[in-house]
Amino acid sequence: MDELTPVASAGTKKPVALIAALVLAILAMAAVAAYAQWLAQERAHLQTQLASQERKVLDLREQLTRAEVAVQEKDAALASREVALADATQPELPVRVSFRPAWMGQGMVASFRNVGTQQLTLMVEFRDSNLRSSRDFAIVVEAGANAEVGHSQGWLVSSGQSVRVSASGFKSVTAFAP
Numbered sequence: 001m002d003e004l005t006p007v008a009s010a011g012t013k014k015p016v017a018l019i020a021a022l023v024l025a026i027l028a029m030a031a032v033a034a035y036a037q038w039l040a041q042e043r044a045h046l047q048t049q050l051a052s053q054e055r056k057v058l059d060l061r062e063q064l065t066r067a068e069v070a071v072q073e074k075d076a077a078l079a080s081r082e083v084a085l086a087d088a089t090q091p092e093l094p095v096r097v098s099f100r101p102a103w104m105g106q107g108m109v110a111s112f113r114n115v116g117t118q119q120l121t122l123m124v125e126f127r128d129s130n131l132r133s134s135r136d137f138a139i140v141v142e143a144g145a146n147a148e149v150g151h152s153q154g155w156l157v158s159s160g161q162s163v164r165v166s167a168s169g170f171k172s173v174t175a176f177a178p
Contacts, residue, residue: 090171095122095141097163097175102150108157108177109150112165114141122147125164126155 094116099108114120119142126149127134135155141147150157157163159177166172 087171090169093120093165093167093170093173095120095165095167095173097165097173099157099175099177102157105151106156107151108159109148110157110163110175110177112139112141112147112149114143114145114147117143119143120167123166124149125166126157127162127164128158128160129162130160 094114096113096115098111098113100111102109110124110126112122112124119140122139122141124137124139125134126137137149137153137155139147139149149155157177161177162174163177164172164174
């Protein structure tokens with residue numbers, strides 16, 4: 001009988017070992033499940049943080065865009081003030097603009113008299129707001145001399161048209177045909 005006892009005790013050890021292995025496996029699965037749950041929570045937390053950071057980035061981009069627009073507006077205002085200041089400090093253009101009826105052809109003739117003491121290169125812009133058209137001319141006028149633009153020079157001067165005359169270093173002058 002002594003021989004049977006060790007066999008019986010060995011048979012009882014196997015189920016205890018199996019039960020212990022099963023308990024350890026269940027505990028390991030529970031640990032893995034808890035770890036998986038923690039990872040899922042951590043992932044959700046990180047996704048929330050990422051969404052929050054993305055909103056902050058978008059807000060900062062929007063603020064940057066608004067700031068850039070404000071800077072551009074201020075630059076434009078400064079540039080227009082600089083132009084106005086430069087125009088205000090320039091001397092008057094020594095040119096007198098007059099109009100007369102054309103002797104031949106149609107319309108009028110615009111006359112530009114240089115009343116200054118030096119030759120001037122004039123940039124003359126004719127603008128007809130009714131026809132929505134314009135034309136530019138470059139004219140060199142000696143001191144004390146006249147230059148004329150009319151139909152024969154390629155522009156039909158008519159009543160209501162504006163003529164803007166400018167030269168480097170002088171304020172521009174605008175006249176209107178009667």
